[in-house]
Amino acid sequence: MKHRLSTVVATAAVGALLAGCGGGGPSSGGGKVSDDKIVLGVLTDLSGVYADIAGPNSVQAVQMAVDDFKKKYGDKAITRNIEVIKADHQNKPEIANTQAREMYDRKKADALFDVPTSSAALAVQTVAGQAKKLYFNTGAATTELAGKTCNPYTYEWAYDTYMLAHGTGSAVTRAGGKNWYTIYPDYAFGQDMQKKFETAIEGAGGKVVAKDPTPFPSDNYSTFLLKAPGLKPKPQVLGALQAGGDLANVVKQYQQFKLKDKGIELAIGLLFDTDIKAIGADKLAGTMFTTAWFWNVDAKAQAWADRFKERTGQRPTFDQAADYSAATHYLEAAQKAGSDRAADVSKELDGTKFSDFFAHNATIRAEDHRVVHDAYLAKVKDPAKASEAGDYTEPVKTIPAAEAFDQPSPDCHLS
Structure with missing residues (x-):
């Protein structure tokens, strides 16, 4: 039945x-x-x-x-x-x-x-x-x-990158993460993400104190992560703008170098359920992100x-x-x-x-x-609250369609 x-x-x-x-x-x-x-x-x-x-x-x-x-x-x-x-x-x-x-x-x-x-x-x-x-x-x-x-x-x-940045970048900055260090993959996606995140962060009253392009793909981000604590002013937030397997590598090394214990929180530009599974929901619980759907x-x-x-x-x-x-x-x-x-x-x-x-x-x-x-501002769910394996997303708020995406670009001419 x-x-x-x-x-x-x-x-x-x-x-x-x-x-x-x-x-x-x-x-x-x-x-x-x-x-x-x-x-x-x-x-x-x-x-x-x-x-x-x-x-x-x-x-x-x-x-x-x-x-x-x-x-x-x-x-x-x-x-x-x-x-x-x-x-x-x-x-x-x-x-x-x-x-x-x-x-x-x-x-x-x-x-x-x-x-x-x-x-x-x-x-x-x-x-x-x-x-x-x-x-x-x-x-x-x-x-x-x-x-x-x-x-x-x-x-x-x-x-698109506007949706991701204006969801997460604005929310984390308004929550107190004013100074950011962003690392982004050095190709079209990452370059666009960096620009959109910086605009969103500044619009919410924050500042990107440093930004670095990273190789794509890569399994070693130690050069960038070890640099973060010594920056002046010291960043409150590490903005990891990678995706997929590269993002998993960044997060694992962020934890390996104990940047959270040094007062640097992690913000993620693009996060999929498959990323959470690969990294571990317990390691990401509470991390805020923006998504098109779950x-x-x-x-x-x-x-x-x-x-x-x-x-x-x-x-x-x-x-x-x-x-x-x-x-x-x-x-x-x-x-x-x-x-x-x-x-x-x-x-x-x-x-x-x-x-x-x-x-x-x-x-x-x-x-x-x-x-x-519509898009969704969300955070990674505490595994103890999950209804089943793969239940990773805890919605924070719905971002209405009119706010989630930018207005049509004056540079676009279809006819």
Whole structure:
């Protein structure tokens, strides 16, 4: 009985999501698709520092969206021939460029998804514009994607550095952490994070007393961490702006050198459940962070996360949840348009307002293709309060969509 009930709840949640994405059938069942099929490509880090955040389970998330779409529409689907392909960009922009061209041109991908690592994402965005094919970014955080490098073929679905910085940077500074030392990975994501955090910290009355770029990827941060206690003025906060495996290395060495005992608190720019698992919730308990989503934020999210766990054996990260959401909205837009042409799909997406299991109070801004939605200021939950393994997030407050993301950049011109 319990199993049947959970199945009903999960199925209802899927129905609610798909209905919220447009529902209904296409103008005529079995619309026009190029090459007699729709191909969705997942370009991700399959084996490196971001493989747990995105990686194989991002592929699973997109496949799950395809399976649910087929189940919903059956023979009325725009096409039953929907293929999911994958490639590993190894967090290198030159490889991302090559793989994106291969997927769009030879493998006939209609849309690409995921792409952690901002430098890789910027490369893919350029290729998407040249190929005139869609790209849904869920993995990279640089604001340039919806700023000076924006194009009509790229959608920003999950988060960005503005959201992260103005959540965590402002909150920690207002709580008393006025003087910061920030270390950031020396590529597009880290450079953008540093700028956004410094702006947020100064806006809240604080100051970045020192900042250092660090190699990417890296397993040794001792040079930077040992420097912190001797800085003048002494920082009250170490801002660790790394992500994935690099972040785990920073935190472990922060604890090894006992910087907390020396009066330097830790603030984290980007934190996923997979990071907390790798580092240990007991070691991070109470640490504040900003997130786009967490798997038990509400009943709808948990129902979807339960199905994801049944499929993969793991709880999803917000990157993986965003992949499902973006793929579902793409398919629903193609269904409604009766076409998989980029221009036709975009016409259905632009300006759409929606709330699904991932994005609450969301709008797909037509001006820059940024999806603005609620975000969450949170802290790592004390393991003693966890309801189950993987219950890591204790919400502090909801950041409304209008505050979570910046206004459209004057540098973005889609037309």
